[in-house]
Amino acid sequence: MTIGVPKEIKNNESRVGMTPGGVFELTKKGHTVNVQSKAGEGSGFFDKNYEKVGAVILNTLEDIYTASEMIVKVKEPIEREYPLIREGQIVFTYFHFASSEPLTKAMIASKSICIAYETVEDEEGTLPLLTPMSEVAGRMAIQQGAKYLEKPVKGRGVLLGGVPGVAPGKVLVLGAGVVGIQAAKMAAGLGAHVTILDINMKRLRYVNDVMPPHVVTEFSNEFNIRKHIKTHDLIIGGVLLKGAKAPNLITRDMLKDMRPGTVIVDVAVDQGGCVETTKPTTHEDPIYIIDDIVHYSVANMPGAVPYTSTMALTNVTLPYVLKLANLGWEKATESDDALRKGVNIIRGEVVYDEIIETFGWN
Numbered sequence: 001m002t003i004g005v006p007k008e009i010k011n012n013e014s015r016v017g018m019t020p021g022g023v024f025e026l027t028k029k030g031h032t033v034n035v036q037s038k039a040g041e042g043s044g045f046f047d048k049n050y051e052k053v054g055a056v057i058l059n060t061l062e063d064i065y066t067a068s069e070m071i072v073k074v075k076e077p078i079e080r081e082y083p084l085i086r087e088g089q090i091v092f093t094y095f096h097f098a099s100s101e102p103l104t105k106a107m108i109a110s111k112s113i114c115i116a117y118e119t120v121e122d123e124e125g126t127l128p129l130l131t132p133m134s135e136v137a138g139r140m141a142i143q144q145g146a147k148y149l150e151k152p153v154k155g156r157g158v159l160l161g162g163v164p165g166v167a168p169g170k171v172l173v174l175g176a177g178v179v180g181i182q183a184a185k186m187a188a189g190l191g192a193h194v195t196i197l198d199i200n201m202k203r204l205r206y207v208n209d210v211m212p213p214h215v216v217t218e219f220s221n222e223f224n225i226r227k228h229i230k231t232h233d234l235i236i237g238g239v240l241l242k243g244a245k246a247p248n249l250i251t252r253d254m255l256k257d258m259r260p261g262t263v264i265v266d267v268a269v270d271q272g273g274c275v276e277t278t279k280p281t282t283h284e285d286p287i288y289i290i291d292d293i294v295h296y297s298v299a300n301m302p303g304a305v306p307y308t309s310t311m312a313l314t315n316v317t318l319p320y321v322l323k324l325a326n327l328g329w330e331k332a333t334e335s336d337d338a339l340r341k342g343v344n345i346i347r348g349e350v351v352y353d354e355i356i357e358t359f360g361w362n
């Protein structure tokens with residue numbers, strides 16, 4: 001098969017859909033891999049690195065789409081790419097169709113085969129191609145939170161780890177899922193006191209088993225949240241209700257109970273956020289302040305660390321890319337239940353029920 005790796009053109013996106021390691025594996029199996037010139041630069045992979053393992057470097061986005069049977073990328077196609085996608089072409093990437101009707105309509109019109117990273121789902125119901133990005137965002141949340149707790153950027157002026165003779169900072173983590181556990185682990189590593197809340201007792205038992213004693217679990221309810229926001233310096237939002245908007249666990253009126261300079265990092269912003277005052281921000285302008293509370297709510301946190309994120313993403317996508325290339329999409333999805341769940345649109349027909357429901361097309 002001929003596989004194309006375009007350079008991402010979405011604003012501030014420096015990740016790339018395939019590393020030279022991936023090209024190496026595909027060319028070894030006799031596939032051709034076209035990589036757009038400079039596609040990997042933002043993640044530290046240069047044209048010469050790709051060429052060395054057998055990639056064909058093509059200059060333009062148009063060249064890549066024209067010459068390739070399967071496109072492997074990171075973000076959803078954007079308008080300039082719509083007319084380049086053609087009938088029967090496989091596009092394997094994050095799509096998040098439910099959040100964009102124009103994109104969905106454009107992909108229906110293209111008659112391509114759209115396989116979405118975010119809906120590949122294993123037998124335990126987890127989303128293996130989303131997990132690494134939650135891991136990155138969870139770990140980053142503490143790094144960002146620690147930075148914005150500094151006084152010159154309007155934070156409380158607290159050093160999370162404390163120093164001998166001074167108590168460490170306190171971190172409240174809402175949700176003990178992938179984001180929450182990674183955040184708790186980073187905060188604990190810095191020496192902060194961590195309280196982690198969830199409604200899932202299984203998750204809390206797990207956290208309690210594996211974390212050090214300065215990570216404390218509590219059941220998530222309004223009473224406990226109201227109690228803890230008064231004393232914690234940094235609050236991480238990592239709550240997810242699958243397929244639904246995140247619940248507003250912290251409402252606007254609760255901000256006045258927090259100490260000025262408290263920092264909220266609402267990682268769940270991409271699902272609407274678990275704080276009423278959350279609105280999406282960008283890496284150029286990541287924070288805003290309401291009632292003296294610093295809000296950080298960047299919707300694509302992993303984009304700021306493309307070296308790590310590209311590796312983390314491609315580690316999990318490559319086995320599926322190989323399967324699609326070796327078997328073709330029909331046989332590959334027949335033989336792999338997880339990958340089959342990733343198929344969203346086939347030659348103009350939407351086959352993923354939640355998209356149909358979202359747009360009321362049933």
Ligand SMILES: NC(=O)c1ccc[n+]([C@@H]2O[C@H](COP(=O)([O-])OP(=O)(O)OC[C@H]3O[C@@H](n4cnc5c(N)ncnc54)[C@H](O)[C@@H]3O)[C@@H](O)[C@H]2O)c1
Pocket residue numbers: 131133134135137174175176177178179180197198199200203220238239240241246247249266267268269270271298299300301302
């Ligand atoms: N901003 C970004 O760049 C970025 C990156 C990756 C993930 N995310 C988002 O982060 C969020 C969390 O992702 P995840 O992979 O950790 O999800 P997850 O499913 O692993 O974890 C979510 C947790 O929230 C818990 N929860 C549900 N209701 C709760 C409540 N009322 N109180 C406390 N906990 C509750 C669930 O029991 C679960 O343990 C998602 O919205 C995801 O899309 C954002």
